Amino acid sequence: MKSSNFLIVESDAARADAVSSALAFMGYRPVQAGRMQPEEAAEGWRGAWVGTVEDETELEGYLAALGRQARNLPMLVAADSPIATALIADDANQNVELIDMPLRYERLQEALRALQARVQPPAQSNLRFVGQSGPMQRVNALIRQVAPFDSSVLVLGESGSGKELVARTIHDCSPRRDKPFVAINCGAIPAELLESELFGHEKGAFTGAISTRKGRFELAEGGTLFLDEIGDMSLPMQVKLLRVLQERVFERVGGNRAQRCDVRIIAATHRDLEGAIERGTFREDLFYRLSVFPLEMPALRQRLEDLPALIAEFNQRLVQRGLSSVRFTPSAMNALCQHTWPGNVRELSNLVERMAILMPQGDIRAADLPEKYRGAVAVEEVTGAALIAMMEAEPEITETFRYGGEDDPSVLPQGGLDLKDHLAGIEIGLIRQALDSANGVVAHAAKLLRVQRTTLVEKLRKYGLSEAAQAG
Structure with missing residues (x-):
């Protein structure tokens, strides 16, 4: 990937190879400065490794070839580099992370993510949630806080409240945004198949396994794995997932080769997991492994x-x-x-x-x-609409309404009435009048009643008046 180029400025050949191998394993394309081709200089650069370099002039020469991209380029600097002190002291360059030697993969990974979060902080424009209510402002603030880090997130909330959207937004605002976002619904896959879906399987591992298949952990490598409805996962599968989360190592079904994984875990559920722990249907250790950063999605109400x-x-x-x-x-x-x-x-x-x-x-x-x-609002609206329509209807009806005749619909009878039936009767009468005036043509009657044709059709079906209408 052109956008994943990483410049290696290192005169120690053995160290340069070690750093290149580690960066390549993490998905970058290491380019050793002494071997950089002119056409490569114009490509996208993600950072630079600065190791055994005699003076800043040598480094500046390599960076100059990158042009504008060299400005504020994130730098991983070996702590024993002769120019490490000078780079750290340079106030103009705040994008520097020191790396102790010998090189450790975990520290390299941590430093890279810290640099990416510093150079490309989560943009507010990436937040997809609509609304300025207090609950949504709190959700957006929490997403901004947790996105730059690899902490596991547990999204809680009712069905339909947008839990997967939370997960996608965290991914899009994180340093892993250029890597895959892979989702799996743990409640929609039978327990006996979920292990294969998560970890993959080897050819012949079980009946129907006609070829080797990658699981979701492999497909999400370097990115984010979203485990939706984690509360529906079976207990045996919870044990296997816990091991992977703890050791970051898994094996395909039917295989015996351990594979390392680098994924961020975001889980979600609408269930009460703490209650499930008390009932013995969810493992407490897995709960605490997943809920490093719990985030609750508010209901629409x-x-x-x-x-x-x-x-x-x-x-x-x-x-x-x-x-x-x-x-x-x-x-x-x-x-x-x-x-x-x-x-x-x-x-x-x-x-x-x-x-x-x-x-x-x-x-x-x-x-x-x-x-x-x-x-209750609709009752008021129907009453108002019916009375207005009556005012525009036959003169006899209008006069009765104005002067309070014995059939005046605005006067409550002494013994009371069923309001719903009363309003329905008014509505039926007006619909019949409109149909009569329109010779039974629904479209024309709808215009007289100031409603959509589809609305009138629904009312005709509701009151059994369809036979009095004609198509149109």
Whole structure:
């Protein structure tokens, strides 16, 4: 990869080979300065190793060939380098990490990630979460804090609240952003197959293993592995996963060769893991291994002030797919704020798409929402709409309404009434009048009633009036 070039400035041939091998194992492309070709100088550079160099002039000569890329280039400097002190003392270059010799892989890995986090801090633009509510501001702040480090993260929250999006955002804001993000749902794969999915298998390891296959740990090498619904993993599989997390070594199913892995683990679950530990269905040691940095995703009902921003975001996505955006009236928004949202953001996304299909151009009122979303707000809106329509209807009805005749719908009878049935009766009467005026043509009747054709069709089905309508 051209963007992974790493300059090696080292006169000790044995040390240069050792550093090159370690960097190559980590996914970089080491280029020894003395062998650098002119065309390579213009390629992307991720950093430089500075070892046995007699003076700064020699280093400056190599860096000059890189042009502008040499400015603030991250540097790994051997602690015993003759120019180490000068580089550390240079206030203009803050991107320096000292490496003690002999070279240790773990320290090299740690220094590289520290440099990458310093040079390319997580950008706020990478944060994908919509909304400015207090709970979401806290989530975004926690993501910024944990992203630069390799600490394991446990994302908690209800189904549909956006746990996988948290994991992807952490990955995108981390130094591992150029490496794979691999997700696996531990609850969707049978227990007997999960080991093969995670660790891979050798040819002939079991019936149906017709070829060698890499597992998710191998596919995510250098990047992030997202273990979704970790609470559904079986106890025997939890034991095997714990060993890999502790030792960073695994074996393919049917194999006997240990393989090292370099992945960041992010797990998620909607289950109460502490309760599962008490019931004996989840290992306590695995819980503490995963929850180095717990992050809880708020439910949508806890961040209702984000509804307008979320709807605007979903509208943008619908337009990109060729659908129309939707417009919710204030009464509809009030009704949505009364809903409990058991399906969280995923449920809201589905509702917006459904309404975009049913009412592509009109304003969506509370009465137009599916029944479970209407709440008490829809009753007020239906009453107001019915009365306004009556004022515009037949003169006889209008006069009755104005002067409070014995059938005045605005006067509560002495014995009370069933409000739902009463309003339905008013609505049925108005629909029948509109159909009569439009000679049964639904499209024309919908215009008279100021509703979408699809809305009127739904009401005709609801009240059993379809036979009184004609196609159109």
